[in-house]
Amino acid sequence: MQQSITENRVSALVLGEDTRSFLSVVRSLGRAGYEVHVVCYDQTSPALASKYVTTAKYYNYQALTAEDWLSSVLALIERYQFDLIIPCDERAIYPLWSAKSRLPAHTQLAIANQEALDCLFDKWKTKQVAINCDVSVAQGHTECLEQASFTHLHQLYGLPFVIKPLQSFEETKLSQRQKVAIIHNESEFNDYCLGVDNQREFLIEAFFSGRGEGLSVFAIEGDVYAAFAHIRVAEPSSGGGSSYRQSIPLDEELLAATQRICRATNLTGVAMFEFRRGEKEQWILVEVNARFWGSLPLAIYAHVDFPRLYADYLVTRQKPEKKYNHYRPVLARALTADIYEMKREYEQLNATSSSWSARKHLIKRLFQLVNSLTPRETIDTFMLNDLGPFYAEMLGLFNAFFLSKLAKLPWFIQLRRWRTNRVLTRLFKHNPKRRILFVCYGNIMRSPFAAVCFQESATQQDIPLAWDSFGFHLIEQRACPDSAFQAALELGEDLSHHQSKWLSQYDLNETDIVIYFDQQNRGKLKAYYQVNHAFCAADLLDDQFPNASTIDDPYGRGMEGVVECYTEISNSVSGLLKVYKGAVHS
Numbered sequence: 001m002q003q004s005i006t007e008n009r010v011s012a013l014v015l016g017e018d019t020r021s022f023l024s025v026v027r028s029l030g031r032a033g034y035e036v037h038v039v040c041y042d043q044t045s046p047a048l049a050s051k052y053v054t055t056a057k058y059y060n061y062q063a064l065t066a067e068d069w070l071s072s073v074l075a076l077i078e079r080y081q082f083d084l085i086i087p088c089d090e091r092a093i094y095p096l097w098s099a100k101s102r103l104p105a106h107t108q109l110a111i112a113n114q115e116a117l118d119c120l121f122d123k124w125k126t127k128q129v130a131i132n133c134d135v136s137v138a139q140g141h142t143e144c145l146e147q148a149s150f151t152h153l154h155q156l157y158g159l160p161f162v163i164k165p166l167q168s169f170e171e172t173k174l175s176q177r178q179k180v181a182i183i184h185n186e187s188e189f190n191d192y193c194l195g196v197d198n199q200r201e202f203l204i205e206a207f208f209s210g211r212g213e214g215l216s217v218f219a220i221e222g223d224v225y226a227a228f229a230h231i232r233v234a235e236p237s238s239g240g241g242s243s244y245r246q247s248i249p250l251d252e253e254l255l256a257a258t259q260r261i262c263r264a265t266n267l268t269g270v271a272m273f274e275f276r277r278g279e280k281e282q283w284i285l286v287e288v289n290a291r292f293w294g295s296l297p298l299a300i301y302a303h304v305d306f307p308r309l310y311a312d313y314l315v316t317r318q319k320p321e322k323k324y325n326h327y328r329p330v331l332a333r334a335l336t337a338d339i340y341e342m343k344r345e346y347e348q349l350n351a352t353s354s355s356w357s358a359r360k361h362l363i364k365r366l367f368q369l370v371n372s373l374t375p376r377e378t379i380d381t382f383m384l385n386d387l388g389p390f391y392a393e394m395l396g397l398f399n400a401f402f403l404s405k406l407a408k409l410p411w412f413i414q415l416r417r418w419r420t421n422r423v424l425t426r427l428f429k430h431n432p433k434r435r436i437l438f439v440c441y442g443n444i445m446r447s448p449f450a451a452v453c454f455q456e457s458a459t460q461q462d463i464p465l466a467w468d469s470f471g472f473h474l475i476e477q478r479a480c481p482d483s484a485f486q487a488a489l490e491l492g493e494d495l496s497h498h499q500s501k502w503l504s505q506y507d508l509n510e511t512d513i514v515i516y517f518d519q520q521n522r523g524k525l526k527a528y529y530q531v532n533h534a535f536c537a538a539d540l541l542d543d544q545f546p547n548a549s550t551i552d553d554p555y556g557r558g559m560e561g562v563v564e565c566y567t568e569i570s571n572s573v574s575g576l577l578k579v580y581k582g583a584v585h586s
Contacts, residue, residue, distance in 0.1 A: 015039045016088030019381045021292035023047035028307035042527045049388030061175035062528035063505040070095045086110040088292050090169040108314040112269035112290045119265050120290040123203045133260040136284045140205030145198035150189045157206040160184045164203040210278030218270050218309050222263035226324035228299040241294045243338035246331045247302045297380040298332035331377040408549050420539035428583035435466040437514045443471025443500040445484045446517050452493045453573040470503035487562035518550040540575035
């Protein structure tokens with residue numbers, strides 16, 4: 001089968017962004033001889049550095065609406081007539097499944113069958129299937145949080161208890177992953193309710209203390225052809241994916257339970273069954289991900305190549321000649337996630353125990369990194385014949401831990417300001433009729449004030465530049481908070497008529513100059529948008545603010561904090577206009 005695929009160069013489109021499932025699928029198919037194309041949500045993803053990526057498009061739900069995203073992807077599929085499409089998470093699975101009738105007749109879609117999708121992408125339905133298959137689960141029920149009482153839930157399940165959205169993503173909000181919460185007290189319960197749509201039903205369960213175990217499968221019509229088990233070596237106390245995993249032998253009891261659910265849903269596709277094992281070897285099923293999962297690099301490193309098994313079956317419709325239930329003992333680490341997990345563990349121990357205990361634990365965890373040099377362990381991004389993603393990840397860590405500190409040094413700030421002045425001068429000389437866009441996170445505090453400052457000053461100085469302001473927040477038509485309105489009045493500006501706008505890719509022109517305010521803004525622009533000319537507002541400040549490397553969000557800092565922020569913004573706008581006048585009148 002390898003030979004025929006290589007000769008025919010079967011084309012595959014993979015959709016995702018991470019260095020775990022997405023990169024693993026890209027590499028697996030590339031090594032198998034497939035021609036791999038990708039739609040990546042994040043333009044800065046290290047996975048894009050893989051030599052197996054033939055072409056890349058950057059469609060995402062930050063810069064595009066769900067309708068525009070799907071239209072763009074379908075147009076891409078229609079143009080290139082891919083043989084195989086593999087979506088790596090729900091952001092692509094949901095829309096592509098709903099539009100499957102619009103795909104070319106020969107195109108194979110790597111999404112589980114309808115029966116499995118209906119059951120395994122809904123946590124409550126998964127629970128019911130598990131109960132019917134005699135698989136242990138935590139005690140739980142569904143309830144609208146609007147009607148839920150912390151006292152009642154505490155009495156029912158004790159503390160902590162768990163709140164789970166029924167789906168990880170809502171089909172109408174594919175830009176935002178819904179979070180599971182482990183609730184320890186009433187304050188955490190109230191905070192969680194404030195951050196979600198509490199009129200929707202949630203799954204509420206008793207907390208089951210234990211170690212996370214995963215059992216991953218590839219099945220055809222309910223029959224399991226490949227199975228792989230792992231445990232979490234490093235596991236966040238608040239829940240979520242593990243950054244450090246280890247393969248373990250298959251447990252016959254868990255495998256039998258998994259097979260019963262596969263048969264009950266007639267599963268054709270891949271899935272990862274997440275279990276928790278507590279004291280006395282008791283265990284429960286936590287949830288099922290009927291798609292490629294975060295610990296996929298570990299399975300492939302152990303020589304259970306789920307992506308290739310699934311892809312080869314879809315392309316040839318031939319079942320594997322044997323079943324894959326044996327593999328070698330290995331470990332794999334998501335390096336960036338694990339380093340941040342070490343940092344979190346250190347800070348938590350330092351706060352709850354002692355600095356000595358925290359340092360001792362950190363040293364132990366750091367020494368574990370040496371194990372990555374042995375054949376028994378790997379890093380998710382590392383592959384000797386495809387080092388690009390590993391180098392890109394290391395560069396990202398270097399930027400996060402070194403360049404972020406460097407950026408705050410006075411000499412570096414002055415260097416950035418000199419460079420910004422020089423580049424803007426060149427741009428204005430080349431084309432003085434540009435549009436200025438001010439962009440912050442919510443478009444309710446910094447960017448609208450910058451826009452009104454710019455409008456007033458440009459009008460007074462007879463400068464013919466167009467302007468506008470936007471935010472990254474997807475909810476539009478929000479008014480400025482009262483503190484912003486009052487602070488603007490104090491500085492002679494009026495924000496009373498402002499309503500927020502979301503920045504889409506269609507709002508950006510090639511010649512626009514985008515002014516952002518902090519590193520979070522910069523990160524979103526780099527990751528999600530095609531922007532030709534973007535500059536930090538702090539780089540336009542004068543010597544009145546010699547040490548300011550960013551103009552931070554004043555939200556929640558009170559009137560005094562907002563006035564300080566707006567004073568900086570006013571100074572920055574003056575700096576921008578000064579550069580313009582110097583460029584066009586020189």
